[in-house]
Amino acid sequence: xxxxxxxxxxxxxxxxxxxxxxxxxxxxxxxxxxxxxxxxxxxxxxxxxxxxxxxxxxxxxxxxxxxxxxxxxxxxxxxxxxxxxxxxxxxxxxxxxxxxxxxxxxxxxxxxxxxxxxxxxxxxxxxxxxxxxxxxxxxxxxxxxxxxxxxxxxxxxxxxxxxxxxxxxxxxxxxxxxxxxxxxxxxxxxxxxxxxxxxxxxxxxxxxxxxxxxxxxxxxxxxxxxx
Amino acid sequence: xxxxxxxxxxxxxxxxxxxxxxxxxxxxxxxxxxxxxxxxxxxxxxxxxxxxxxxxxxxxxxxxxxxxxxxxxxxxxxxxxxxxxxxxxxxxxxxxxxxxxxxxxxxxxxxxxxxxxxxxxxxxxxxxxxxxxxxxxxxxxxxxxxxxxxxxxxxxxxxxxxxxxxxxxxxxxxxxxxxxxxxxxxxxxxxxxxxxxxxxxxxxxxxxxxxxxxxxxxxxxxxxxxxxxxxxxxxxxxxxxxxxxxxxxxx
Numbered sequence: 001x002x003x004x005x006x007x008x009x010x011x012x013x014x015x016x017x018x019x020x021x022x023x024x025x026x027x028x029x030x031x032x033x034x035x036x037x038x039x040x041x042x043x044x045x046x047x048x049x050x051x052x053x054x055x056x057x058x059x060x061x062x063x064x065x066x067x068x069x070x071x072x073x074x075x076x077x078x079x080x081x082x083x084x085x086x087x088x089x090x091x092x093x094x095x096x097x098x099x100x101x102x103x104x105x106x107x108x109x110x111x112x113x114x115x116x117x118x119x120x121x122x123x124x125x126x127x128x129x130x131x132x133x134x135x136x137x138x139x140x141x142x143x144x145x146x147x148x149x150x151x152x153x154x155x156x157x158x159x160x161x162x163x164x165x166x167x168x169x170x171x172x173x174x175x176x177x178x179x180x181x182x183x184x185x186x187x188x189x190x191x192x193x194x195x196x197x198x199x200x201x202x203x204x205x206x207x208x209x210x211x212x213x214x215x216x217x218x219x220x221x222x223x224x225x226x227x
Numbered sequence: 228x229x230x231x232x233x234x235x236x237x238x239x240x241x242x243x244x245x246x247x248x249x250x251x252x253x254x255x256x257x258x259x260x261x262x263x264x265x266x267x268x269x270x271x272x273x274x275x276x277x278x279x280x281x282x283x284x285x286x287x288x289x290x291x292x293x294x295x296x297x298x299x300x301x302x303x304x305x306x307x308x309x310x311x312x313x314x315x316x317x318x319x320x321x322x323x324x325x326x327x328x329x330x331x332x333x334x335x336x337x338x339x340x341x342x343x344x345x346x347x348x349x350x351x352x353x354x355x356x357x358x359x360x361x362x363x364x365x366x367x368x369x370x371x372x373x374x375x376x377x378x379x380x381x382x383x384x385x386x387x388x389x390x391x392x393x394x395x396x397x398x399x400x401x402x403x404x405x406x407x408x409x410x411x412x413x414x415x416x417x418x419x420x421x422x423x424x425x426x427x428x429x430x431x432x433x434x435x436x437x438x439x440x441x442x443x444x445x446x447x448x449x450x451x452x453x454x455x456x457x458x459x460x461x462x463x464x465x466x467x468x469x470x471x472x473x474x475x476x477x478x
Contacts, residue, residue, distance in 0.1 A: 181411075
């Protein structure tokens with residue numbers, strides 16, 4: 001039996017992850033519901049004052065998005081680790097980093113993309129001005145893949161460890177700060193009617209940087225965890 | 228040729244068995260130098276250096292704060308470099324060095340944060356402001372804690388060392404990004420309302436205690452790192468004959 005080409009292998013990994021998630025759709029919905037609940041908690045905590053909510057909205061939406069991506073991180077590799085799929089992937093003739101990239105892509109389609117899609121709804125609840133909607137969508141669209149990519153390194157490092165869920169947040173959240181700063185910053189700027197091109201360019205630069213390095217670091221971490 | 232001999236000679240000391248006694252002989256000297264330099268630096272800083280015309284006596288906190296902040300970054304760089312060496316060349320000694328760095332670096336970071344906040348209260352009127360440097364120092368502290376937590380949750384020392392090394396390297400790529408992000412975020416959100424120390428040419432009476440303290444902290448780092456490395460070597464090599472002989476001879 002000949003092994004599939006690199007392209008077929010990455011496509012297979014992606015399709016398999018999406019299919020598995022589709023069969024267990026509750027897993028996909030949990031981070032989304034979490035996102036909605038966390039953003040709804042803020043008005044309860046700080047009061048329903050519309051102008052206050054408007055100032056808080058960019059930060060609240062971004063922090064909530066960041067936390068929901070993080071919550072979904074441990075399912076990126078955990079099941080495949082438990083049933084041995086991950087070891088087979090590591091044994092394949094193709095570079096593990098590219099297969100990891102496929103898994104990250106699947107993770108983003110299942111968590112990041114739905115977050116982007118429901119974010120305008122929650123933004124309206126928080127009184128975010130409509131001029132900032134475009135910035136919110138664009139910054140989340142560029143920023144959530146970065147969160148998944150950096151998260152992949154954390155998830156790979158904490159694979160199979162006790163207390164992995166809390167540990168991964170400890171490892172990953174400090175690394176998320178630049179994305180949060182420029183993601184929330186762009187929305188706040190757009191809400192104030194200012195130019196956001198610099199923020200978006202920086203988010204795109206983070207995406208390019210993490211696309212290059214994160215799969216590689218995550219693959220190295222997986223090899224350590226699989227030893 | 229000479230370089231090759233030196234390399235071979237150095238390589239000998241990379242084995243835990245030869246490194247252990249070498250570190251043992253170095254530690255008293257390094258510790259002595261630390262004590263002398265600390266005493267000199269504190270004397271220069273607390274008694275010789277003049278009080279600042281604006282900050283008064285409070286400026287003396289800087290003689291602890293600034294070297295601690297320097298060390299917090301330097302130790303992280305050492306940790307990442309040792310981690311990289313451990314990953315690439317599989318040197319056990321480098322693994323123990325990287326693991327020794329994390330708690331020392333974290334304490335320097337904490338020291339810088341605490342002294343900074345003690346200085347900030349009389350100067351800025353607040354224990355904490357979201358100043359760019361403070362914020363990036365805080366994130367650096369979290370990065371250290373992450374490395375230590377990851378290492379603590381893995382039982383196998385080799386695997387722990389390699390995982391921590393990868394994390395330290397990811398962190399080292401991120402530190403400049405975090406630093407500049409925070410700096411930019413701060414300048415955008417908060418105009419320079421807090422009076423920062425200007426950049427006057429530093430007078431020798433200030434510079435001398437500052438540099439002495441920095442060297443003293445470096446010697447402290449070396450002493451503490453060697454002590455921690457020796458402990459970890461004993462722990463890891465406890466089943467080898469040389470450690471058992473050592474234990475027997477001390478009994």
